[in-house]
Amino acid sequence: MIRFLPILVFIALIVGAFNYTPIRREAAYRLGISGDTTLSCCDANNLSNGDFDESPNLAIFNNEVIDYPKTSLAQILSNNQIQNVSVLGITNAAGEEKWIDVSLDEQKLRAYEGNTVVKEFLISSGKWAATPKGDFRIWYKTRSQTMKGGSKELGTYYYLPNVPHNMFFYQGYAVHGAYWHSNFGNPMSHGCVNAPLAEVAELFDWTGPVLPPGVNALRASVDNPGTRVRVH
Numbered sequence: 001m002i003r004f005l006p007i008l009v010f011i012a013l014i015v016g017a018f019n020y021t022p023i024r025r026e027a028a029y030r031l032g033i034s035g036d037t038t039l040s041c042c043d044a045n046n047l048s049n050g051d052f053d054e055s056p057n058l059a060i061f062n063n064e065v066i067d068y069p070k071t072s073l074a075q076i077l078s079n080n081q082i083q084n085v086s087v088l089g090i091t092n093a094a095g096e097e098k099w100i101d102v103s104l105d106e107q108k109l110r111a112y113e114g115n116t117v118v119k120e121f122l123i124s125s126g127k128w129a130a131t132p133k134g135d136f137r138i139w140y141k142t143r144s145q146t147m148k149g150g151s152k153e154l155g156t157y158y159y160l161p162n163v164p165h166n167m168f169f170y171q172g173y174a175v176h177g178a179y180w181h182s183n184f185g186n187p188m189s190h191g192c193v194n195a196p197l198a199e200v201a202e203l204f205d206w207t208g209p210v211l212p213p214g215v216n217a218l219r220a221s222v223d224n225p226g227t228r229v230r231v232h
Contacts, residue, residue: 025154029128036156038149039129040172041192047168050142050216052077056161061180063155069179073162076177077143080165080201090208090227098206099228100175102193104131107185109175109195111203119203124178124194127187128156131231136169138207138226143216145176149190156190164197165204169229176200193231 028034052074059068090098096114103110104125111119125131128150145166150156164177178184178194188194195203207227209220220226 021155025156028154034128034151034154036128036149036151036154038151038190041147041149041163041174041176041190042145042166042168042172044168044172047140047172048142048145048217050144050218052144052216053146053161056146059161059180060157060159062150063152063157066180068161070162073144073164073179076164076197076201080143080205088205088208088210090225097228098208099230100203100207102131102175102229102231104133104232107187109193109203111206119199119206121196121199122184123175124181124184124186124188126189126191128189129191131189131191131193132170132173133231134170136229136231137220138167138169138209138229139220140168141204141207141209141211141218141226142166142168143204143211145174147192158190165200167204167207167227167229169226169231175203175229 029036057068057070059066092098092113099112101110101112102123107123107125109121109123110117144162144164146161147163148159150158160180166174166176168174173191175193175195177197177200179197181188184194184196209218209224209226211218
């Protein structure tokens, strides 16, 4: 019996580790057996009208109630109303294309005008679901958006009201602000591209489609096209 003790201990450690939620969670998601059907931060068929929702008083991330900066978010949204739409759109004053590059390997977003980087910052892409790769265009923008999903059993459930400055580039996947963590530079999301609040507020106004003052959500059109987004 003694000679089998190391094997029994090893088996016990494996079983114990798998029952430890963080390890079980990582394994379940990597093996595709988590049961979590959340593949993007939002349902593309049920996006908001972009208005700030005054009713929620809490937010939840990874099953935990977090500090919810309701008043600050409302102020950020109020301060970033577009005043001069003539200088905005998908090209700059010199006629160069304005476009976004998201590097998943570097966990960085770069905003370009032609071949010149005009803005660069760390992001957090998909951890529990992959961020799609490819060439896209922003098709819908909302100033504010409620997001929820994840798995309560595995500790990835989230309910996040008033997520600011959402730029949907593919179905329900968006570049948007994140107030629930500051771990930028590391994957954190269910597929979306999380960005620091101040950085994404500027990016929102820089991209097309351009939202006129007082408009909180807008779909791209031929006359008001969306900015190109390259994810790789």
